[in-house]
Amino acid sequence: MWKRFDPSRPLAVIVGAVVAGMLAGFVASVLLSFTAEPVIDQAIALEEARHAAEPHAPGAPEEPEVVARGDQKGVGRFAAYSFGGGAYGVLFGITFLALRRRDGKTSPADAFRRSLLAGAFMAGAFTVMPFLKYPPNPPAVGDPATISERQWKYLALIFLSVVVFALAARLSSHLRDRGWTGDERLIAVALAIAVPLGIVLAALPPYHDPIEAPANLVWRFRIASLGGNLLLWSVLTMTFGAVAVRRERELSGAVAGMPAGEAVLRPATTT
C-alpha cells in the first residue's frame, strides 16, 4: 500500500486523504467523548426538564426514541466523525491537488507545504469561519421554526469562504507568474484573504434566535466542538503531509537518481 502512494497521482492523493480523514475523524471523536459528551448530556437534561414543565395534553403519546441516546453519543458520533472526516478528506485532497505549481519548479518539501495550505484553507472555510459568525450550539438551543433560514446562512458562509480561498490561490499563482516574489506576494495574498473574509463576516446576517440556555453551558460546548474539529484538521493535515513528503522524497530520489550519500539520510522503508 505504501509503495502505491504517489503524491503526484490524483487517485492516490484522494484515497490517501480519505484514509487520513477517517483516521482524523476517529481521533477527534475520541477526544470529544471526554470533552463534549458531558456538556451535551447536561444540555439534553435541560431540554427534557423544559419539555416536562410544558403543559401536556392528557394521554398525548411520548415521542418515540428513534435512536437510543447511548448510540447517539457512541457509535453514532464515531460514524458521523469518521464519515465526515472521510468526506473532508476528499475535499482536502482536491485542494492539495489544485495547489500544485503550474511551472513544475518543486521540491519534495513542497508536498508538505501544500498539505499545510490545504489544511489551513479547509479548516478556515469549514470550521473557523462558521465558528466566528455562527458558532455551534448544543441541544436545547435553537428554534425549529428558523432552521432552514439558519441552514442557508451557514452554507452561504462556507461557500463564500471557499470562493475567497480559491480566488486567493489563483491570485498567488498569477502574481508568481508576473515575477512577484517573497514578502510582497505573501502580503498581497494575505490581504486578499483577510479583507474579503472580513467583509463576508460583516455582511451576512446573524442568527436571530434567542439563546436561553446558560451561557456557560453553551460556551463549554462551543470550545469543545472547536477543539475536536481543529484536532480533526490537524491530524488529517499532519498525517497526510508527513506521508506525502516522505513518499515524494523516495520517488524523486528514485527518479532523479540521487547520490548514495543522500539516500543514507533517509531510513529505508521497512515495508
Add this chain to the structure above:
Amino acid sequence: MSQITAAARNTAVNLPTWVWLAMMLAVGLLYAVTFDGGLLSSRVATSSMFLHEFFHDGRHLFGVPCH
C-alpha cells in the same frame, strides 16, 4: 535527464474529470451526516428521522444548525 523526469512528476496541472464526481460524492456524504431530514433517511431506514437522530451529536459538534 534527471531534471526532465523530476519536473514531469508535478506538471500535470489539470485535474481528471472523476475528481469532480468524487467531490459530489463527498458533498453528498456530508449532506447525509449533517443535513438530512428525511430525504435520504426514509429510503435507507425505517424512520425518516433515523439519520438525523443517529448523527445527532456529530452534527451538533460539527457546528451545523440543528432544530
